[in-house]
Amino acid sequence: MKEFVWAVSIICILLVFGVVLLKYLSENKKYKNSSYGKQSQKSFWKIISNQGARGEYRTSQIIDKAPFKNKMLFNCYIPNRSGDKTEIDMIMLCQKGIYVIENKNYSGWIFGNEKSKNWCETLKGKKYFFYNPIKQNRTTV
Template sequence: MNLLFFLLSIFLAVMFAAKKYNNSGYKDASGHSYFDTMTDSGRKGEYLIYRYLERLDGQHKLLANIYLPKADGTTTEIDLIMISATGIYVFESKNYSGWIFGDENSKFWTQSLKGGKKFRFYNPIWQNKKHISVLQNHLGLGSEMFRSYIIFSEHCELKKMFVHSPEVKVMNRDVMFKEMALDVAHLANRLSILEINQIYNDLSRYALADAATKQAHIDAMQWRN
């Protein structure tokens, strides 16, 4: 009886979470099913960020998994974009655990896990800077229109983090909503509702990429590495 109750509780919890997912705009924005998202750490992190952004006040539009073409014929993949009156916010999601050490000026950052295991990963500020550069060139807008957010899971601790650029923020996901709400509330308006919709409609063409586009992006990344 206890086992049956336990299994029923799990089933109901999954059904509730799936319903919440289906009610989120992330499903339509990304094209990913609940199962595909929950079984992929990266997608799950993006979904959780998207849910926070949906709750923000004011006129804004959200995009997920944009494969934007570059001048060399390859693409850059942008996790999440929010277009609002105060500018264009570009998000790089890192759904990591452990301790994170990083400096904006260092090419590689370090993830330290229990047991002494350490892993290096490419500086996500530099990674997102490249995304913003492609986005800026595509839209023909000045750099002042863009803000870079590097979002880590709340399951990691940012031990030593040095960020020098005022338009760049690095934080855990559980404090992101408060930081974003402050930005949206206090930064000067730069875009009209018409401009927000125009930019959204333009970039929407590069969402929901087909399998061939995704594979070409992966192949190009592997070739560069």
């Protein structure tokens, strides 16, 4: 009886591993065929293990499904007013105009307004402050 339980346990573990591997390979292929994956020099594993990059990829997936024709540029470095370089997460070019997108991959409750220097993420009773993304975008151009 012990041998049977042992064999069933091994089979279940192999099945779970196989399903996880197939899901990973499927998502990896989807990533490589996406606009973000074609431009990124990062592996799929680096994308899913980095909160910021994962958020950018998810946003790009939504934009890729948009009913209008567009061209996306990701992680562009441009000179700013002070002469330094600044990163723009996403630039979308389409018939309606040029859109600059600052992507944040936060959860919980987000508090802030256009004039606030910092916004606050409240998650599980803890507060985390981050620079206002509207002001961040204004400093890039």
